[in-house]
Amino acid sequence: MERIYLDHAATTPLRPEVVEAMRPFAQEVFGNPSSLHARGREARRRVDEARDRIAAILRCRPGEIYFTSGGSESDTWALMGSVVAARERGDPRRRIMVSAVEHRAVLDTAEALARSGVNVDYLPVDRFGRIAVDEVVERVERQKDTLLVAVMYANNEVGTIQPVRELGARLRELGVLFFVDAVQAPGYLPLDLQELPCDLLALSAHKFNGPKGAGLLYVRRGVEIAPLVHGGAQERGRRGGTENVAGVVGMAVALELAEGERPAEAKRVAALRDRLFALIRKALPDTRCHGHPAERLPNNLNLSWPGVASDTLLLALDLAGVEASSGAACSAGALTESHVLTAMGVREAEAGGPLRLSLGRGNTEAEIDEAARRIVAAVEAVRERRQSAGGAGEPDGRR
Structure with a gap:
């Protein structure tokens, strides 16, 4: 049978093209991207090249892409990093809004923030699982202390696609950060950050035939976000830890294939x-x-x-x-x-x-x-x- x-x-199986792209990093290209010697410089070149390729697909700047371990880390970082950065710069806003159908990584992070004194509003959805843009905007306009709104691109359980373009445009007019968990989107929905007005966006490679343990967080230029993982100067000082070279290379290839097809x-x-x-x-x-x-x-x-x-x-x-x-x-x-x-x-x-x-x-x-x-x-x-x-x-x- x-x-x-x-x-x-x-999760999805690795595509053969992705496996082949990752193969050299099992033995030959094993250097630490932070090392100054030849092997380290080669690893750094491969990481930078992967970042450039991903940025070209998403139509954003390479410096706006930060590599992570996957969707859950990216989701957590987007919320916690935004709140901590706001506190550090003296921003008085202490409220975030998340849709009631977000991934648990978003909802559990919101609950953790609530325990630390952040006000959390849960945005209702209709019987199809969609938020109402006008209702969200009206709520934000009433709650002047709103710092960030999180609404996923498409739901991981029922597949409902949210009106993220319309909502993002409205929130930008109000000066409120907009985070989009787009983990389920690659290969099925457009991922053009020139057309999608969000400030933060999360992807995870293993959802589009890439490797597990590799993901990214897009942070729009000018948006302040505090580090979630400390202990190193990697990712321009915002995410400590040795980069997963094979993972980010595989992710770039998988995303190119998914978008092209x-x-x-x-x-x-x-x-x-x-x-x-x-x-x-x-x-x-x-x-x-x-x-x-x-x-x-x-x-x-x-x-x-x-x-x-x-x-x-x-x-x-x-x-x-x-x-x-x-x-x-x-x-x-x-x-x-x-x-x-x-x-x-x-x-x-x-x-x-x-x-x-x-x-x-x-x-x-x-x-x-x-x-x-x-x-x-x-x-x-x-x-x-x-x-x-x-x-x-x-x-x-x-x-």
């Missing part, structure tokens, strides 16, 4: 996603799809069925050779309801536990047809077992 991978929102690949994957949904819904008419019907990532499906628990279904799918998830990979193993669906007004006790299916460049039409067959069979089997057991227990497996 061939296994079918439908969890690309969690984006128009055709996004269209191809969207067609496969729609085919998968149609096949499942034809066999299971009560299938519920969460997220915006149109403004959503082309590779995302978030489904549920009344009476079907996420954990039980995922185990059945794994045995059937389909690899998927119930939501954010960082929440794996937690039997708690999705904060994203809760913010959207979805009660899992009624709708059933969510199944996130996220497609990628390796998926084929034949795989999608087979995946649909296996998913339908798994849902039916879970329902039959539950009926045989008398329907006891909540849909998410809790008692």
